[in-house]
Amino acid sequence: MRRVLVTGSSSGIGLACAVMAAERGDTVVAHYRTGWGAVERLGQRFPGRIEPVEADLATERGCVDLVAAAGAVDVLVHSAGIWNDGAIRELTREVLERMFATNAFSAYYLAREVARRNDRGCMVFVGSTAGERGEPGHSHYAGSKAALWGLVQSLAQELAPDFRVNLVSPGWVNT
Numbered sequence: 001m002r003r004v005l006v007t008g009s010s011s012g013i014g015l016a017c018a019v020m021a022a023e024r025g026d027t028v029v030a031h032y033r034t035g036w037g038a039v040e041r042l043g044q045r046f047p048g049r050i051e052p053v054e055a056d057l058a059t060e061r062g063c064v065d066l067v068a069a070a071g072a073v074d075v076l077v078h079s080a081g082i083w084n085d086g087a088i089r090e091l092t093r094e095v096l097e098r099m100f101a102t103n104a105f106s107a108y109y110l111a112r113e114v115a116r117r118n119d120r121g122c123m124v125f126v127g128s129t130a131g132e133r134g135e136p137g138h139s140h141y142a143g144s145k146a147a148l149w150g151l152v153q154s155l156a157q158e159l160a161p162d163f164r165v166n167l168v169s170p171g172w173v174n175t
Helices: 012-023 036-045 060-070 093-117 139-158
Strands: 003-007 027-032 050-054 075-078 121-126 163-168
Touching: 003 012, 003 060, 003 093, 012 027, 012 036, 012 075, 027 036, 027 060, 036 050, 050 060, 060 093, 075 093, 093 121, 093 139, 121 139, 139 163
Parallel strands: 003 027, 003 075, 027 050, 075 121, 121 163
Antiparallel strands: none
């Protein structure tokens, strides 16, 4: 049995990953920011296998506290992220900074903390095809996901062979 930390466990891809891990018999540290009800239902579906932890991953403190609460983990699945419109002519500093804090900086903080607390393991980051090809009207989102690509390429080399580090970049997903 593995210990799996899944960010964004309350919806979408994160929820699907948490369900899959729990179905395999893994213990899931199920991160959420606002979706307590979904994580609570997950715990009811998989009694004894779900450990809910609330954290705001747009802050370094939230990332540090989440990994501290999770303890030693075998797998990190970083699926939490945000998406919103942001045509470049209307893009504000606040929207841009929140996008990068949530989608990119959190990945750096989580990877750092997991690598500090574990000798080996696996890290999976959920990117986007937008990070590979751009997306009109969403340059801030595409840029934040492109940053993940560079992070993963670097970490895969830096942390090998003790950690396996991968990026999964889905297109539009019906969540």
